Amino acid sequence: MLSNEAILYYANHPVEFVQDILKADPDPEQKKILRSLVENQMTSVRSGHGIGKSAVEAWSVIWFMCTHPYPKIPCTAPTQHQLFDILWAEISKWKRNNKTLDSELIWTKEKLYMKGHAEEWFAVARTASTPDALQGFHAEHMLYIIDEASGVEDKIFEPVLGALSTPGAKLLMCGNPTQLSGFFYDSHNKNREQYSTFHIDGRNSTRVSQEFVQTIINMYGEDSDVFRVRVAGDFPLAEDDIYIPLPLVEKSIATEYFPRRHPQIIHIGCDVARFGTDKTVIGYRTDEKVQFFKKRVGQDTMKTADDIVSLGMLLVYQYGLKPDIDEPIPIKIDDGGVGGGVVDRLRQIKRNNPERFWWMEVYPVKFGQKIRHKFFDDSTTYMMSVLKKLLQPFDDNGLPKDVEIILPDDDALVAQISGRKYEMTENSKIRVESKKVMKARGVQSPDEADCILLVCLPVKRPKKKKGAT
Missing domain, CATH: 3.30.420.240 (Nucleotidyltransferase; domain 5)
Incomplete structure (x- = not known):
């Protein structure tokens, strides 16, 4: 596993951790998000489809697990599909890129933990379908990962706000900006000063195919809400003459x-x-x-x-x-x-x-x-x-x-x-x-x-x- 010197270095250099240890190549926006986790307590990312949100979330989980002693990392998403089939599977994929890491981090269907420390050093997957999904976690080093955050109800966020009152707790929220109200919406609007916010337009991402972008433009137009949300990463417009928003x-x-x-x-x-x-x-x-x-x-x-x-x-x-x-x-x-x-x-x-x-x-x-x-x-x-x-x-x-x-x-x-x-x-x-x-x-x-x-x-x-x- 990593030496003490390496741990101290990578704790403040997540991009280098991802490159050296996970053998991944983050794009410029992903690098900014990773660095924000070191420099800021709360990071919120709104984007279109396909920009690599799940990858950067998985890298963040593994980085935090390996560079912070006895951490707890609660992860949530609105549905089991989004949480387990996408985010949790992404974590499994990336940890396998390093044989030593793969043997030290034990992956199960709902938990990722450090070998020999299953109850004290872990990340856990909890769907946001119940109010207590993110309750009951206490540790000196905490990282909350909230995927597709626009679809997570406000009551799920309440225990997170309490935990963030401690210095060692951090939050990473990512999602398509689908809702015009709620915790995620506020993080990019009235509460923006409290967050490090990122807006990633799919047209500017090397990970989004131009064919997908052009298809959406051709079918629905650049002035449509579907384009705004699923490509441009903008919140929808509240149009008065639309029957179903x-x-x-x-x-x-x-x-x-x-x-x-x-x-x-x-x-x-x-x-x-x-x-x-x-x-x-x-x-x-x-x-x-x-x-x-x-x-x-x-x-x-x-x-x-x-x-x-x-x-x-x-x-x-x-x-x-x-x-x-x-x-x-x-x-x-x-x-x-x-x-x-x-x-x-x-x-x-x-x-x-x-x-x-x-x-x-x-x-x-x-x-x-x-x-x-x-x-x-x-x-x-x-x-x-x-x-x-x-x-x-x-x-x-x-x-x-x-x-x-x-x-x-x-x-x-x-x-x-x-x-x-x-x-x-x-x-x-x-x-x-x-x-x-x-x-x-x-x-x-x-x-x-x-x-x-x-x-x-x-x-x-x-x-x-x-x-x-």
């Missing part, structure tokens, strides 16, 4: 999902391609979790129907659904244009074999259809309102509510939901812009978003016939 969408994506053995809600939705480059998108929902099943360009209605049947059979098998016990699965299809062919085919499949396809309950849905509603002008606006209500963190009484929907992390979906504008009609009703209007201002067809609207749309089930069980 980006922070609501990003917060949903960053929410932890705990699957149940037997979901209470199973729905399927399909937006059917009409022409050109439009996509057919099939998605499904199990309780609060929404996922995409297939996306493809094309109008083959028979193939689309077959894909929906395959998904339904998969869900029936996976969750052990039984005709005498479980409700059928609502399958909501965009019935405009060629979508009617998918509806007809699915109904034919069920008619030909009702016993096998008992689980199939088809609901045709028309987008943009005028409806009789006190507040909403058409069916698309109503469906957007349903999704918006599901995304809201508070109920009608202003009280916090349980998570109702967790969206997939999909750039196209995020842009389509958070980029759709609305207006008030002459009758003082809300109307979101149509696909035609969106395309006219250079926005892609909201195929992924429309699929999600269908998946989340509540249904009125048909009444059972008398004598039916």
